[in-house]
Amino acid sequence: MRTITYRDALREAIAEEMRRNDRVYIMGEDIAGYGGTYAVTKGLFEEFGEKRVKDTPLAEEIIIGTAIGSAIGGLRPIAELMTMNFSLLASDLIINSAAKFRYMFGGQPSIPMVIRMPGGGGAQRGAQHSQMLESMFAHIPGLKLVMPATPYDAKGMLKSAIRDEDPILFVEHELLYSVKGEVPDEGEEYTVPLNRGIVRREGKDVTLVTFSRMMHICLQAAEELAKEGIEAEVIDLRSIRPIDLDLVLESLRKTNRVVVAEEGWKYYGTGQGIAALIYEHGFDWLDAPIGHVTGKDVPMPYSKSLEQLALPARNDVIAAVKAIVPQPAGAR
């Protein structure tokens, strides 16, 4: 094992899969000459050349269109969208084409395409550059959507995604790229499945269901809560669609309490979808209403003081847990 950044883990996955299969190529805005907006693709152009590491003009729609078309034509594209905010410009092709073709055309076309993009706020980038929009896509049958939170998963899941036959949205987070974690040594092959969550911390009092950067905030909250005698179990979903509901329900049967925590907005989003599934399939096991921690219901403000209020934080998780978990005697 070594300790590397999330960014480097992603780059290794891309490079290894490109070496393994010469039909894999990567394209996007400023990925070659500039080295990638977040430096994920740095050095790939030097190794694989212009044919397989392609800078495109500023045109999200044709990036995704080309990815879809070339996948139908037999290639295995990795399309990088500079940020998730710009996926909206290509959302028609993602939703109306990539997600539909296999089903609508009687199971014939495969679209083995990975769309990589970072989402999220926290760097004062304002309303149009700070969004976590995964729930828009997670709503759509015909897509897979994953959101790894650690370098290990980033690498293992990206390798799985590149080998997968379906269109996959691979959502990174702008504030995760420099996060470090343990990853097997180079040459030690491994992959991580695209439909399995993982228990990051065991606990008996409450289950925190979370993903992406919010997972790290939940782990911090769990440490704080432990000091007050509350043991939280933290589930990192890793994959949003399909969701590993078995893992969530298994934990619920132990803790009987759930808080769902996410960075995105509350209404009609991923977290509400998860909560509804838990109510539908685990109602009898619940001892309290499901808590829900989210970003505030506003476009992201630029001003630092307001942005901090808008983002969900450790204290919000702690408060949501305390609202549904009986306080141990002597606490408070």
Add this chain to the structure above:
Amino acid sequence: MAIRNVTLAGLDREQLLHMHYQMVLIRRFEEKAAEEYTLGKIGGFLHLYIGQEASGVGALSALRPEDYVVSSYREHGHAILKGIDPKAVMAELFGKATGCSKGRGGSMHMYSAEHNLIGGQAIVGAQLAIGTGIGFASQYEGKQSVVSVMFGDGAADEGAFHEALNLASLWKLPVVYYCENNQYSMGMAVTKAWSVSSLEPRAAAYGMAYERVDGMDLLAVRETMLRAAERARKGEGPTLVESVTYRFRGHSMADPAYYRTRDEEARWRSSRDPIALFEAKLKENDIITDDDIAAANMRADEVVEECAQFAEESPVPEPDALYDDVLADGTGAIAWRNQPSTPRD
């Protein structure tokens, strides 16, 4: 040297000196912004307009107050030229309540309804679509307002460019699509992004008037824009203007600009600096002295210092402002925002 009271391009000495001052002010403002960014007073992204001053001052000097400007995230200069108090622009950069977007927008989202400065669009290409609609409203109401859509060479490659220009030409909308071709999008040279070497054939594809102008030549820009605005005002339809310029700094403060050589930058800075070029022209015609230039710089320095001080001393937005202005009437949504589950009794 004797100062002569000649006119250049129909402008008298006072007007010419004012335009010179505006360029100097924008440059100083941007330099100050860069400094404050380095000190951590400004966050997020910061895109500077340095190098493009003539392209902005020339273009906007040709417009009237009732005309609209729709811009990108590289819009501090446009905002100041449209008449927003530079203090309110700096305060916006600082995220303060006194900013022109109340601190909620930041560097990329300046706005003033009063001055017809319609953002501050940070999704590349959005201004092309939105400006088209403002042009439609102007035509619909029979107004004399013209719209100037400020966009970059990179934005010309977004789908919105095609859809906007076709519609505007079809409906003869009063819009000037003003492309500031500063040679690069983020890290991509325009020569690597465009399949043609100028926008001329693209304008032709929509049957639209096209003019290419040296964006470092203030007066040439102004005259081009006067013609384009005139066409729009007379109901003759839109014009695509390509203003050839250069951004002297990186794309944003985060960009070390590895994709181009320091040599190339030095060449533009030393021979194509729009302020220096204009000063040379004014001197040639005995319109400006070194003392005038020094005075303009000193005045600009004072103004930007005042801006920074104002921004520094201004209050941050109240926490309650978080929920302001999401909707004109947001009662339904707000009522439940922070409510826990209602007990059954």
